[in-house]
Each structure stands twice: as structure tokens, then as C-alpha cells.
Amino acid sequence: MKSILIVDDEISIRQSLEGILEDEGFETFFAATGEECLTLLQSESPDLILLDIWMPGIDGLETLKKIKQTQPQQLVVMMSGHGSIETAVKATRLGAFDFIEKPLSLEKVLLSIQNAMKIGQLVAENKALKEKIGYDYQMIGNSSAIDLLKQQIKMAAPSSGWVLINGENGTGKELVARAIHQQSTRSKKPFIEINCAAIPEELIESELFGHEKGAFTGATSARRGKFDQANGGTLFLDEIGDMSLKTQAKILRILQEHKFDRVGGNRTIEVDVRVIAATNKNLQEEIRTGTFREDLFFRLNVLPFHVPPLRKRKDDIPLLCKHFLYHFCGKESREIKSMTESALNSLKNYNWPGNVRELKNLIERLVIMTPGNVIHLADLPHGINQNDQTNNLNGLVMSGLPNSYREAKELFEKQFLLEKLQGNDWNVSKTAEEIGLERSNLHRKIKGYQIEPG
Numbered sequence: 001m002k003s004i005l006i007v008d009d010e011i012s013i014r015q016s017l018e019g020i021l022e023d024e025g026f027e028t029f030f031a032a033t034g035e036e037c038l039t040l041l042q043s044e045s046p047d048l049i050l051l052d053i054w055m056p057g058i059d060g061l062e063t064l065k066k067i068k069q070t071q072p073q074q075l076v077v078m079m080s081g082h083g084s085i086e087t088a089v090k091a092t093r094l095g096a097f098d099f100i101e102k103p104l105s106l107e108k109v110l111l112s113i114q115n116a117m118k119i120g121q122l123v124a125e126n127k128a129l130k131e132k133i134g135y136d137y138q139m140i141g142n143s144s145a146i147d148l149l150k151q152q153i154k155m156a157a158p159s160s161g162w163v164l165i166n167g168e169n170g171t172g173k174e175l176v177a178r179a180i181h182q183q184s185t186r187s188k189k190p191f192i193e194i195n196c197a198a199i200p201e202e203l204i205e206s207e208l209f210g211h212e213k214g215a216f217t218g219a220t221s222a223r224r225g226k227f228d229q230a231n232g233g234t235l236f237l238d239e240i241g242d243m244s245l246k247t248q249a250k251i252l253r254i255l256q257e258h259k260f261d262r263v264g265g266n267r268t269i270e271v272d273v274r275v276i277a278a279t280n281k282n283l284q285e286e287i288r289t290g291t292f293r294e295d296l297f298f299r300l301n302v303l304p305f306h307v308p309p310l311r312k313r314k315d316d317i318p319l320l321c322k323h324f325l326y327h328f329c330g331k332e333s334r335e336i337k338s339m340t341e342s343a344l345n346s347l348k349n350y351n352w353p354g355n356v357r358e359l360k361n362l363i364e365r366l367v368i369m370t371p372g373n374v375i376h377l378a379d380l381p382h383g384i385n386q387n388d389q390t391n392n393l394n395g396l397v398m399s400g401l402p403n404s405y406r407e408a409k410e411l412f413e414k415q416f417l418l419e420k421l422q423g424n425d426w427n428v429s430k431t432a433e434e435i436g437l438e439r440s441n442l443h444r445k446i447k448g449y450q451i452e453p454g
Helices: 011-023 034-040 060-070 085-093 106-136 144-156 173-182 201-209 245-257 283-289 294-300 314-331 341-349 355-369 387-398 405-423 428-435 439-448
Strands: 003-007 027-031 048-052 076-080 098-101 163-166 191-195 234-238 259-261 268-270 274-279 303-306
Touching: 003 011, 003 034, 011 027, 011 106, 027 034, 034 060, 048 060, 048 106, 060 076, 060 085, 076 085, 076 106, 085 098, 098 106, 144 173, 144 303, 163 173, 163 294, 173 191, 173 234, 173 274, 201 245, 245 259, 245 294, 283 294, 314 341, 314 355, 405 428, 405 439, 428 439
Parallel strands: 003 027, 003 048, 048 076, 076 098, 163 274, 163 303, 191 234, 234 274
Antiparallel strands: 259 268
16 A cells, blocks of 8 residues: 655644545555654655645755655655745755645645656666666676776776777676676666677668668668667677678777768767677787778777686686576576585586576576475586586596505595485485495495595
8 A cells, every 4th residue: 555644734634635545545644844754754654745835843845855865766746825836846856746736636636646656656667677687787706806807897987998898708798898887977878789790791780870761671761770879878899809891990980080870871970979899709810810900909999808707717606606596586486496515516616618608597497497496416417417526536546546456446436426425415315226226235335435424
């Protein structure tokens, strides 16, 4: 039930509004002065405040000013029997949603409240969406490599310098670009992205610069391009190393002159855009082979960033797993799953050729396909859950051969049993069944080899 705080020194007004609003399904509570209203707001959070202007003590305008200082999103509708255009304008500038004159009209009061509630809902939804976007694009990790990257972003973001991000596929180059935008002075302006490798060569110019009606077959109306859409904000050119030399030349012109022409047009459009480019290629090698312009490289490479691969920041894997488990369990409306230590250790020992993207996809699959709320080593794909065992057994051989066949056999058997027990999270019955050994016999071997969890 939506709640409304009625602030008016006239008891008849408060009682009249109480009856009307409660009939409409609102919960109401009251204050007779501005001071009483401010005290109430320390413990209550009404969806809307109906605030009279003329009251003893601090008046409604001063009360409104104090409300907005501490709660800028609070919806307030002003009421006054001595209203003027000047007063209404002042109230609006202070942040009031609407201004209603007394004597109050029932229809106008309800209409104003309904409109204010709709705006409040939109504000709440927008806030929730921004929080979700912020959560989805967080840079997770506290390894030295990620800490250094975060420090570099913090220093570079407030500047106007162009940025070139290099890193393997799946490392999170887009996250770096978004973090730079969010911490820059352009954060309230658009962040527009385009994957240069995903758009056919014949369409890339139209995507970037827009086109006029009739510019080519199928251009039935004019269209704004990405540069136009990003005006005042940031344009993220992902996989710029896959862009043709012809398009590179046009990009260079925009970076130099801050203006362009739409495809099929003759009107020059000026823009103020910060360009952030990213690539998984070695652009200096591309320059040597003639597939990337050297002048464009030096234009973009003002602030170079390198995003480390996941194999160089394995200490972040537990945090990443926790983040993705929470994300996908929420998305799939499931209880939050956890992961055993042996499963986490196996993930840490894997080399992750697909980087964070590969880990994210794996966690999504495990959330959907693992029946229980705990993900065990045995739930991991074969190529990953065998990784620990392969590394340990290889290490056993490389550490030096035993002196006798019996020692070698015992050493291998102990390591074999240890790996299988870890893989089954120390479930002796399950391990015995898997390796084809009697449970009592396995217990004797565990005791004989002094194998203990951990």
C-alpha cells in the first residue's frame, strides 16, 4: 500500500484529505508543522508528501528545501490557498513535483498524486536498472593485476584522452571501457558500443556515421550513426583491428576534426565524442603487414591499457565464481549454489583459454545442470575436473623415480586414491564404487596410507 504524508496546520484539511485518500487505497499519516514533518521523515519514508506552504514556524518552501537536501528523490506536491505564479515557480525550482491551489479540487488532487506516483515508479525502475547494469559490469577481483588496472582506470578516466585497450578474447575489455566511461565526466551521457568485427564491410560506414534517405538500396529513411548517438559521451569501438583501411581513414578524420558526413549526405555534422578502442590483435604487427594505419594507432594509443588473461590472475577465480553463481542463480530463480574447495582448486589449476567469458559460461551451465545446491568436483566437465589429477600425477613422476617397484606402486596408489577421494568430496562409498573396490578395503588403504581430508 502506498503511503502519503499530509503536512498542513489546518486539521479540517488533514481530515478531509485522510478520508479521500484512504478511500482510494492510500495509507496516510500527518504533520501539523514543517518541523514535525522533518522529524517524521527521520523514521518514515512516505511515497509522497502533500505539503502546505503557509504554516507556523518554518514554511512549506523552507521545509521542501530541507527535504530535498537529505532526500532528493522524495516526491512532494505543494498546496497553498495564497498561491502565485512566482511561488509556484520557486517551489518547482526547489524540486516540487506539482503545485495545487486551495480550495482543493478532489479530481486535481488525485490526478496530481497519480502522476507523481507514476514518475516515482519510473525513477525507482531506472535506479534499479542502473544498479543492475552496475552489478553486471563490475570488475571482480583483488589480484595485483586487477588492482593495478583499477588504479590506471581511476587516473585515466577523468581525462579526455583517447584509449586503446588490448587483451585476449574474453578478458573483459568492455568492462574496462565501461569503467572508464562511468568514472569520467561524461558518465551521464551515452555509452555507445559497436563490434567492428561483427558488421559486414558494406554496412560499417552506415553504422558508424549514419545515412540519409535513399543513400543506398533499402535506406528508406535517414538514420543516425553511432558517432551521432554518442555525442557528448563515449563511443566504444570493439575489435578495431578488424576494421578496413578505408573505414580507418574516416575514423582518423573524425578524431582529428570532430566532424563527419553521413553516407549519401553532404551536410557536415560536428560531434564531441571520446573514443575508446579495443582489440585482441597486436596492432604494431598489423601495421608492419599493412592492415592497420600507423597514424590511427598513434591517435588512439594515447592511454594504452592491457587486460590480463585469467591464467595470470587465478587468485580472482573464487571471487569470480561467487559473483557468477549469485548472478545466474538469481537469473534462473534458484537457491544460491556453492562450490566445494576441491572444485574451486580444479578451476584454479585450469588454464582458461577462453578467459573470464569461458568461466562465466561454465558457471551458467553448472547453475542450470547441477541438481543439488553444492557443485562438486565430479560436476565439472572432464577436461577441467581431471586437471588437478593430471598435474599432481605428472608432478609425482617428475619429482624423481622411487628406488623400487613396490615404493612406486604404493606412491602411485596413494596419490590415485587421494585424487579420487578429493574428486568425490571425501565420500568413501562413492569413491569405492567408482574405482571398483570394496568399501572396507578402501577404508583400510586410507588408514594405511594415512590419507586425511585436506
